Each structure stands twice: as C-alpha cells, then as structure tokens.
Amino acid sequence: MTVTARFCSRCAAPLPHHPPVACPACGYAHWVNPRPTGSVVIVDGSRFLAVRRAREPRAGWWDIPGGFCDAWEPPADAAVREAREELGLEVRLDRFIGMYIGEYHYQDERVPVLDCFWRASVVDGDLTLDETEASEYAWLPLAEPPPMAFATQDRALADLVAQDPDGHR
Numbered sequence: 001m002t003v004t005a006r007f008c009s010r011c012a013a014p015l016p017h018h019p020p021v022a023c024p025a026c027g028y029a030h031w032v033n034p035r036p037t038g039s040v041v042i043v044d045g046s047r048f049l050a051v052r053r054a055r056e057p058r059a060g061w062w063d064i065p066g067g068f069c070d071a072w073e074p075p076a077d078a079a080v081r082e083a084r085e086e087l088g089l090e091v092r093l094d095r096f097i098g099m100y101i102g103e104y105h106y107q108d109e110r111v112p113v114l115d116c117f118w119r120a121s122v123v124d125g126d127l128t129l130d131e132t133e134a135s136e137y138a139w140l141p142l143a144e145p146p147p148m149a150f151a152t153q154d155r156a157l158a159d160l161v162a163q164d165p166d167g168h169r
C-alpha cells in the first residue's frame with residue numbers, strides 16, 4: 001500500500017522517496033494534502049440515515065452518505081449533491097457538525113481526507129438508493145450507532161450527540 005505515486009506527475013522521472021518530495025529532474029514539488037469530502041447526517045428524531053456500502057473500500061459497512069468534492073466544489077455543495085445522487089433526496093443542511101482528518105484506501109493508495117459533516121433534514125424526494133453505491137439503508141439510533149465504515153464518521157456522530165444531547169433521545 002503506497003502513499004502516492006513513485007514517479008513525477010509532471011515529467012515522469014522516478015522520485016527518490018514518497019512525497020513530500022521535490023522531483024530531482026524537474027524540481028516539481030509533490031505534496032500529500034488531504035482531499036475534502038462532504039457528508040450528511042440526516043436526522044429523524046433520535047435516529048440517523050445510514051446506507052450499507054456496496055463497493056470498496058469498506059464494502060458491507062454502514063456508511064453516512066457523502067463523497068469527494070469535485071475540483072473547486074465547496075464541501076457543503078458536495079454533501080447536498082451526494083444526497084441527491086446516492087439517495088434521490090433533496091436535503092437542507094441544518095448545522096455544521098465538524099471536520100475530521102481521516103484516511104481512505106483506494107486504488108492501492110492510502111490518501112488523507114478531510115471529512116466534513118453536516119446535520120441535515122429531508123426537504124423533498126423519495127428515498128431511492130443508487131445501487132452501485134449502497135445495497136440497503138436503515139434508520140439507526142444516534143445514541144448507539146454501530147461501528148461505521150470510517151473512523152471520522154464515528155467521531156462525527158459522537159460530536160453531533162454531544163453538541164445537542166437533548167435533541168436525540
């Protein structure tokens with residue numbers, strides 16, 4: 001499991017070690033920066049909406065709907081877009097929960113991510129899963145969530161309950 005490329009992305013010369021490193025051939029500086037994501041914790045009373053991941057990484061684990069930002073897309077916009085794409089739902093972001101550094105294993109790379117979570121409510125639509133993304137959904141108890149697909153999700157759920165302890169019983 002590598003961290004990132006072993007060759008310069010600008011001139012293809014071999015890199016002497018994993019980034020951060022400057023290419024010895026062209027001088028291009030390679031960094032390892034976290035990639036931002038946006039996710040929605042859709043809350044209904046004391047429960048939240050979880051989906052079971054249909055694909056790797058972490059296939060079969062309970063997940064919170066969300067995904068990577070496209071280029072310059074703000075994380076909040078990514079969160080709303082992912083809810084639309086994965087669930088067929090229009091959501092309103094009620095409150096920012098927090099952002100957390102995590103890691104994501106994909107395509108034989110381990111990359112840092114900056115996961116941003118919002119508490120959200122459904123404003124329109126009927127829940128229709130994108131079956132390439134998720135095999136099922138469930139409303140799970142905020143007070144006793146199962147281990148989630150990514151550690152940042154465990155932390156966001158705990159923080160959500162801690163921020164509003166009376167709102168989720």
Ligand SMILES: [Zn+2]
Binds near residue numbers: 009011024025
């Ligand atoms: Zn180079």
